[in-house]
Amino acid sequence: xxxxxxxxxxxxxxxxxxxxxxxxxxxxxxxxxxxxxxxxxxxxxxxxxxxxxxxxxxxxxxxxxxxxxxxxxxxxxxxxxxxxxxxxxxxxxxxxxxxxxxxxxxxxxxxxxxxxxxxxxxxxxxxxxxxxxxxxxxxxxxxxxxxxxxxxxxxxxxxxxxxxxxxxxxxxxxxxxxxxxxxxxxxxxxxxxxxxxxxxxxxxxxxxxxxxxxxxxxxxxxxxxxxxxxxxxxxxxxxxxxxxxxxxxxxxxxxxxxxxxxxxxxxxxxxxxxxxxxxxxxxxxxxxxxxxxxxxxxxxxxxxxxxxxxxxxxxxxxxxxxxxxxxxx
Amino acid sequence: xxxxxxxxxxxxxxxxxxxxxxxxxxxxxxxxxxxxxxxxxxxxxxxxxxxxxxxxxxxxxxxxxxxxxxxxxxxxxxxxxxxxxxxxxxxxxxxxxxxxxxxxxxxxxxxxxxxxxxxxxxxxxxxxxxxxxxxxxxxxxxxxxxxxxxxxxxxxxxxxxxxxxxxxxxxxxxxxxxxxxxxxxxxxxxxxxxxxxxx
Numbered sequence: 001x002x003x004x005x006x007x008x009x010x011x012x013x014x015x016x017x018x019x020x021x022x023x024x025x026x027x028x029x030x031x032x033x034x035x036x037x038x039x040x041x042x043x044x045x046x047x048x049x050x051x052x053x054x055x056x057x058x059x060x061x062x063x064x065x066x067x068x069x070x071x072x073x074x075x076x077x078x079x080x081x082x083x084x085x086x087x088x089x090x091x092x093x094x095x096x097x098x099x100x101x102x103x104x105x106x107x108x109x110x111x112x113x114x115x116x117x118x119x120x121x122x123x124x125x126x127x128x129x130x131x132x133x134x135x136x137x138x139x140x141x142x143x144x145x146x147x148x149x150x151x152x153x154x155x156x157x158x159x160x161x162x163x164x165x166x167x168x169x170x171x172x173x174x175x176x177x178x179x180x181x182x183x184x185x186x187x188x189x190x191x192x193x194x195x196x197x198x199x200x201x202x203x204x205x206x207x208x209x210x211x212x213x214x215x216x217x218x219x220x221x222x223x224x225x226x227x228x229x230x231x232x233x234x235x236x237x238x239x240x241x242x243x244x245x246x247x248x249x250x251x252x253x254x255x256x257x258x259x260x261x262x263x264x265x266x267x268x269x270x271x272x273x274x275x276x277x278x279x280x281x282x283x284x285x286x287x288x289x290x291x292x293x294x295x296x297x298x299x300x301x302x303x304x305x306x307x308x309x310x311x312x313x314x315x316x317x318x319x320x321x322x323x324x325x326x327x328x329x
Numbered sequence: 330x331x332x333x334x335x336x337x338x339x340x341x342x343x344x345x346x347x348x349x350x351x352x353x354x355x356x357x358x359x360x361x362x363x364x365x366x367x368x369x370x371x372x373x374x375x376x377x378x379x380x381x382x383x384x385x386x387x388x389x390x391x392x393x394x395x396x397x398x399x400x401x402x403x404x405x406x407x408x409x410x411x412x413x414x415x416x417x418x419x420x421x422x423x424x425x426x427x428x429x430x431x432x433x434x435x436x437x438x439x440x441x442x443x444x445x446x447x448x449x450x451x452x453x454x455x456x457x458x459x460x461x462x463x464x465x466x467x468x469x470x471x472x473x474x475x476x477x478x479x480x481x482x483x484x485x486x487x488x489x490x491x492x493x494x495x496x497x498x499x500x501x502x503x504x505x506x507x508x509x510x511x512x513x514x515x516x517x518x519x520x521x522x523x524x525x526x527x528x
Contacts (some may be wrong), residue, residue: 140469140473141461141469143461145459146459146460146462147458147460159453160373160375160376160453161375161452199371202373202374203371204371
C-alpha cells in the first residue's frame with residue numbers, strides 16, 4: 001500500500017461546539033478528533049492508524065483564544081502554540097507556559113499546532129509509531145525494553161510493560177501550574193485536574209489521557225495560584241528546534257527573600273505522564289534557592305529511577321535540570 | 330446442665346489451613362487484578378498481579394513438597410476404587426467429588442502459575458531481564474491463551490467451591506478449614522471413621 005498519501009475517511013467539519021459534541025457522541029471511537037493534525041496526519045499517512053471518520057475542530061471559534069477566568073486564565077484547546085507563546089496575558093501571568101509553548105517543535109508547527117493537540121498527542125516511541133503490535137497498539141509485547149531495544153528516549157520512571165514517555169512540552173507546564181482540563185461530551189462538562197488528565201500504562205496502556213471516545217478537550221484553565229511566580233523552563237533535546245525533549249523541566253517557585261516558600265516542579269520525557277517531583281517540593285520548602293539546595297534536590301529527584309539499556313544518561317541530565325531550575329540556571 | 334465435650338477429630342493441620350487461605354486470598358487478588366480492568370475499573374494492576382502470583386507460586390511449591398514428602402499424597406488422588414461411592418460406600422478422608430475438585434484446582438493453578446512465571450519474562454519484573462525473544466510471538470500467544478483459560482477455569486471453580494462450602498450440610502468442612510476440626514459425628518456422616526482413605 002502506498003504511504004505518505006492520505007487514506008480515505010469521512011470528513012466532518014462542525015462549526016459549533018454543540019455540533020462537534022453531537023458528532024463525537026454519534027461516531028464514538030470511529031470519530032477521530034482533529035486539531036491541526038500535526039500528530040494525526042503522521043498516523044494516517046503512515047497507515048499505522050486508520051479511522052473511518054475525522055471530526056475537524058478547526059472551524060469552532062469557541063475553542064480558540066485566551067481569556068481571563070477567576071484570576072487565572074482559560075485557554076481554548078484550539079489556540080495555536082504561537083498564540084500562547086506571544087499572548088500578553090500568558091506572558092504576564094504564566095511565563096512558564098509561554099516558554100514551554102515556544103519550545104515546541106519548530107515555528108511552522110507552532111503556527112499551526114494547537115494547545116489541545118499538543119496536550120493530547122500520542123507518544124513518540126518509534127516501535128509503536130512504526131506500527132508494531134506492541135502493548136500500546138493492542139498487542140502483547142514491548143519491543144523497546146528488550147536486550148537490544150533502542151530506548152534512548154524512553155522512560156526512567158513509571159514504566160509498566162510499556163516504557164513510552166509523554167512527549168508534550170506544554171503538558172509539563174500545565175501540570176506545574178496546577179491547571180485543569182475542561183472536557184465536554186454529550187453527558188455534559190467535566191473538569192479534570194491536569195495531574196489526573198494524563199495516564200500511564202499501569203492505568204491504561206492504550207491511551208495517554210483520560211479522554212474517552214465522544215469527549216472533547218475544549219479548554220485548559222490555569223488558576224491564579226502561580227500567577228507572577230518565579231518560573232524556570234528548560235528542555236534538552238538532540239536539536240535546538242523541531243525535536244522532542246530528552247528531558248525537560250517546568251518549575252514554579254514562590255520565594256520569600258532567599259527562601260523557597262512553595263514550589264511546583266515537573267519533569268518531562270522521563271515517564272508516560274508529566275513527572276511531578278512532590279518529594280523534592282516538600283524537601284526544598286523553606287530552603288534557600290541556591291546551588292546547594294539544587295544539588296540536594298537533584299539527587300532526591302532521581303531516586304527510584306529505573307533506566308533502560310540506552311537511557312542511563314537521563315539520570316544525571318534530570319538531576320542537573322532540577323539543580324539548574326532551583327538555583328535559577 | 331453440663332454440656333458433653335465435643336468429640337473433635339482433626340481434619341486439617343494449621344499449616345494446611347494456612348496454605349488454603351493464602352491460596353484463596355492470592356486467587357482473589359489475581360482474579361480481581363486481571364478482570365476488573367477489563368470491565369473498565371482502572372487501577373495499577375500489574376504489580377499487584379505478579380506479586381500475588383509469586384506468592385501463590387511459592388505456596389504451591391511448598392504445598393507440593395509437603396504433600397509429597399510429609400503427607401499421604403494418594404489420599405487426594407482420584408482412583409478407580411472411589412467409584413464404589415456410587416454404590417453407597419463411604420469415602421476415606423476425601424470423597425470422589427472432593428478429589429476431582431482438588432484435581433481441577435491443581436490443573437488450573439499449576440497451569441496459571443507456570444504460564445504466569447513465563448509471562449513475567451516479558452512483562453517487566455525484578456526477577457528476569459526483560460526479554461520477549463526467548464519465545465516466538467506464537468508461543469507467547471499460546472502461553473497467554475493458556476494463562477487466560479486457567480484463569481477462567483479458576484473463576485468457575487471458585488463459584489462451585491464457594492457454593493458448596495456455604496451449603497448448610499457442608500458447613501462442617503468449612504469449619505474444619507477454619508478451625509481444623511470436625512466432630513466425630515460429622516465425620517461419620519460422610520466418611521469412614523479412622524481411615525484416611527485408600528493408600
